[in-house]
Amino acid sequence: MPDIVKITDLRKAYADGFEALKGVSLNIREGEILALLGPNGAGKTTLISTICGITTGTGGSVTVGGFDTVNDYRGARSMIGLVPQEINLEPFEKVISTVRFSRGLFGKPKDDAAVEKILRQLSLWDKKDSQIRALSGGMKRRVLIAKALAHEPRVLFLDEPTAGVDVELRRDMWNIVADLKASGVTIILTTHYIEEAEAIADRIGVIAHGELLLVEDKDTLMSRMGKKQLVVQLTQPIDAIPDSLVSDALTLSDDGHALIYSYDTRAERTGITKLLSDVAAAGLVLSDLETSQSSLEDIFVDLVKEDAA
Secondary structure (H helix, E strand, O other), X not given: OXXXXXXXXXXXXXXXXXXXXXXXXXXXXXXXXXEEEOOOOOOHHHHHHHHOOOOOOOEEEEEEXXXXXXXXXXXXXXXXXXXXXXXXXXXXXXXXXXXXXXHHHOOOOOOHHHHHHHHHHOOOHHHOOOEHHHOOHHHHHHHHHHHHHXXXXXXXXXXXXXXXXXXXXXXXXXXXXXXXXXXXXXXXXXXXXXXXXHHHOOEEEEEEOOEEEEEEEXXXXXXXXXXXXXXXXXXXXXXXXXXXXXXXXXXXXXXXXXXXXXXXXXXXXXXXXXXXXXXXXXXXXXXXXXXXXXXXXXHHHHHHHHHHO
């Protein structure tokens, strides 16, 4: 798929010298879901705000659908829908009026059929005449998405879309995002919920201290950086790993009932066969074996730790 967003050496520095973005370069493919992960203060919101024209970068360039966000701001902004972190809606306005108004702000002609389609897609049609103040927090988030989609953008930015939302509503939001992707919308979301990125993203980007540490297909990333662990359960606990097994880079569980062996699934040899032979030779009797794969959260934590080191 072609790239719909192109970010080249984007920088954002403030008068006090603080650099929020340090030369970020990133191409976003049309029709994909890109999840941007990073700790608080990493630069996620600054990156989105700069792409959307809310703040101005101090270096580099951004194009959206071929429109430069500085030299052709109106063209670029017309391509973008933004769902901010904070719920900032007029409490006494009706849902349908709020969405119609957002559509008009972008110069789009009145189109009640288009508005109805968006509200139905977000399960808001039965709430169309309700005042915003009467809605639950989850429904208000849906209204924010409806507002962002009102002018039919091709790129949708979701900044912490499920913050403060319960698990059930979070999964509803995941389904909404999947439906939007199916309709051809490109989606970039920032999130603190690692399982959210793991569940719905096509690619993962990790940002820390204003720098993009990596961007990679989710499955490729987990295959390349994920590690597996083999847990060897013992019939009798031991106090320490026998000297003959120290070279196998094992760790002992706190209760002494298990030996834990980490290995790289990409390696030509995992070393498991030798390990089991060595365990038997050491006079240890195993009762069970189990394996576990690193999660995206494990990978993310390791990456951020490495960057901080």
